[in-house]
Amino acid sequence: MTASTTVAPESLLAAPDRASQTEITAEIGERHADLARREWAGESIRATVHDFPPYRSSLLRHPTKNLKLVDPETIELLSPAFGQRDVAAVESDLTVQHAGEPLGERMTVRGRLTDSWGRPLANQLIEIWQANSAGRYIHQRDQHPAPLDPNFTGAGRAVTNDAGEYAFTTIKPGPYPWKNHVNAWRPAHIHFSVFGSSFTQRLVTQMYFPGDPLFALDPIFNTIWRPKDRESLIGVYDHDLTSPEWATGYRFDIVVDGPDATWFENESE
Amino acid sequence: MSVPARTLRPTPGQTVGPFFAYGVAYERMNQVVDPYAPGAVLLGGTVFDGAGEPVPDAFVEIFGADPDGVVPRSRGAFRRDDHTFTGFGRAFTNDDGRYEFFTRAPGAAPGRAAFFAAIVYARGLPDKLHTRIYLPDDAAALAADPFLATLDAGERATLVASRAADDQLHHDIRLQGERETVFLAF
Numbered sequence: 001m002t003a004s005t006t007v008a009p010e011s012l013l014a015a016p017d018r019a020s021q022t023e024i025t026a027e028i029g030e031r032h033a034d035l036a037r038r039e040w041a042g043e044s045i046r047a048t049v050h051d052f053p054p055y056r057s058s059l060l061r062h063p064t065k066n067l068k069l070v071d072p073e074t075i076e077l078l079s080p081a082f083g084q085r086d087v088a089a090v091e092s093d094l095t096v097q098h099a100g101e102p103l104g105e106r107m108t109v110r111g112r113l114t115d116s117w118g119r120p121l122a123n124q125l126i127e128i129w130q131a132n133s134a135g136r137y138i139h140q141r142d143q144h145p146a147p148l149d150p151n152f153t154g155a156g157r158a159v160t161n162d163a164g165e166y167a168f169t170t171i172k173p174g175p176y177p178w179k180n181h182v183n184a185w186r187p188a189h190i191h192f193s194v195f196g197s198s199f200t201q202r203l204v205t206q207m208y209f210p211g212d213p214l215f216a217l218d219p220i221f222n223t224i225w226r227p228k229d230r231e232s233l234i235g236v237y238d239h240d241l242t243s244p245e246w247a248t249g250y251r252f253d254i255v256v257d258g259p260d261a262t263w264f265e266n267e268s269e
Numbered sequence: 270m271s272v273p274a275r276t277l278r279p280t281p282g283q284t285v286g287p288f289f290a291y292g293v294a295y296e297r298m299n300q301v302v303d304p305y306a307p308g309a310v311l312l313g314g315t316v317f318d319g320a321g322e323p324v325p326d327a328f329v330e331i332f333g334a335d336p337d338g339v340v341p342r343s344r345g346a347f348r349r350d351d352h353t354f355t356g357f358g359r360a361f362t363n364d365d366g367r368y369e370f371f372t373r374a375p376g377a378a379p380g381r382a383a384f385f386a387a388i389v390y391a392r393g394l395p396d397k398l399h400t401r402i403y404l405p406d407d408a409a410a411l412a413a414d415p416f417l418a419t420l421d422a423g424e425r426a427t428l429v430a431s432r433a434a435d436d437q438l439h440h441d442i443r444l445q446g447e448r449e450t451v452f453l454a455f
Contacts, residue, residue, distance in 0.1 A: 013287060013392075047281035048396040055284075057393030060319035061444045067398075067454035068424075070416050073378055075334050076386045076399075076455065080346040080357035087347065116275035125347065129292020139288035155292045157347075191286065193293055199332050199386050200455045204397055206283040223395040224281045232280055257279030259455040260272040 014179035015056035021217055024181045027054040028222045035225045047229045054219035056180050072261055076199045082125045082159050092158040094128075094170040102152035104133025104171035106247040109207065109235060113164045113194065113254045117263060120164025121256070127193040128168060129155045135174030135188075144177055169247065172209070180219060187214035187221060196256035207252045208234045282396035287326055289390070290361060297349045299360035301331070301372035306351075308336070312402070312430065312438040313369035316362050316389065319445030323366020327391035329442070330359045331370055331402070338376030338383070374404055374438075382407065382414040384428075389442055389452075399453040402440050403429045424451045 019027075031052060039045050050062035095102055113121045131137045131154060134146035138153055154173075158166045176186045189206040196202065208221065215221055215230070224230045232255075241249025285293075302309045312331070316324040333356045334340050341356035356375075360368040377383035384403040403411060411417055417425050427450045430440035443450050 046396070047279070048283065050395050050398075052395055055393070055395060058284075058395055059393075060322075061324065061391055061393035062395065063398065063449055063452050064319075064445055065449055065451075067452050068420070070453050070455060072455045073381060073386075074340050075332060075356075075375070075378075075384075078340045078342070080332060080355055081342050081344045082347070083344040085348060086344060114277060116277050116279055117273065118276050127293050129289065137288040137291075139291055141287060153291065191283075191289065191292060193285075199388070200399065202330070202388055202397060203280060203282055204285050204390060205280055206286075220284055220286075220395070223283070228278070229281045232278060233283070255277045255280045257275075261455075263272045 013057065015181060017056070019181040021181060021183055024054050024184070024219060025217060028219060032222070032225050045225070047226065048224050052219065052223045055223055056219075058223075072198070072200055072259055077261055079195055079197055079199050079201070082123050082195065084159055086125065087157040087159055091156055092166070092168050094152065094154060094156045094168065097153055098151040100151040102132065102149050102171050104149075106169070107172045107250060108167060108169050108241060108243070108247050109190065109250045109252050110165065110167035110241060111252040111254060113160050113166065113196075113256070115196065115201070115262065116255060116257055120160075121197050122160055122162045122164055124160045124197065125157065125195045126160065126166050127155075127157050128170075128190050130170065130190040131173040131176050131188075133171050133174050135176040137176070146174070172248070175212075175214060185214050185217070187212040187218050192252075192254065194254055194256060196258065198258050198262040200262065201256035201258040203254070203256050205254075206233060209250070210234055210237055284392065284395050285328070285390045287392040289328065293328070293359065294361070295347050295359075299358050299368075299370050300349060301333070301356065301358040301370055302354065303351055304371040308373055309371050310374050310436065310438055311369060312372055312385070312440065313367060314440040314442060315366045316368065316391070317366065317441060317443045317446070321446065323362070324391050324444065325362055325364045325366055327362045327366070327368075327389060327394070328359060329362070329368045330357070330388045331372065331385040332357050333372060333375035333385040334378075334383075336373055336376045338378055377407070377410055380413070380415075382410040382417060389444070391444070394444065398444075399455070400442065400450055401428050401453065404438070405429050405431055420451060423448070427451050
């Protein structure tokens, strides 16, 4: 199954209009201002907007109609069940998956998974994937001329403990060039895929690093239009999580949303 | 019992980007049941963009009840053992934009039509999209379903699978366009 994934070179993904960074940055600003006006006028707007033209590959891939509000049924209020047998402990350490040690800045990221009421979500699966320290993904489609690291794949999994906590050891990813516009660079990030206790809470997101100069330039980060929401995706450097002569430490807490009905589901478990 | 106010701001979603394949793939992820198990049904279709082109870098997740309508609570969706029904599957679209699952037809909740809960992710899609894939077989249940009743005929058609050859279930997902799939908020 997994062998059938597409391997078209990434150059085919280039946006045809080849906009400049100045144009993209201006579009991002206009879009954010427009969304703020609409919210001021009383419209309810999602934290991440699907319709965000500065992210060029979204143009034909976002729905144009409003999402239909529906009462979740039981299948949507529950979620696949996970346990420690679903992942091996070694899968949460991305630096020990090969014969040698990967190059780059060794780091740990740990945090707590909770629902919107602050209740920890135990036994939930978290999957991560990322570029290596040079900003290169192992994916065949990534043609970025930065070196692959034979000792780094960049994928890991963990199941949260009884307190909802997870921890990964990895290498800090590098920034990564792409073809959304001319001279487009993604801020360094780690992709997170998270299961909550309810299928409605399913979350795929990206964790960023403090102080990245690329934040304002990146159309994907800015599909989240409120500054406060964007800030919540920036991992927090925590010196107490840094281990002497070993690894820097970051904290990234994750809050999954859900309709009010999920309050009862979590209560009963 | 009333629900207290939510106290924490939810973490916002982001696109899966182009390189999710090696990050979220796992063995037999689209085999919710063994393809040769009795009662196994093939659920498949194509994910299309707004120009009607297939989307080769998307993935779909389903979560479905067992044939009696009971929501599975068994572990093991990411480590298949050939006898535990977890109800969960994940399928990447191939170069033709097609996804496929081997699963069981879910039973309905009382007074509702039977469906798979489904989520779509893709490069170029800024955040996940929830939808449902209803079984086409029970016309009376579909007609009586309270959610489907709120939709017009065109919208309803985007949520109901069709029966293909050999009793396979066929269901296309359109991210945008005239027959855009109905996507859900909860």
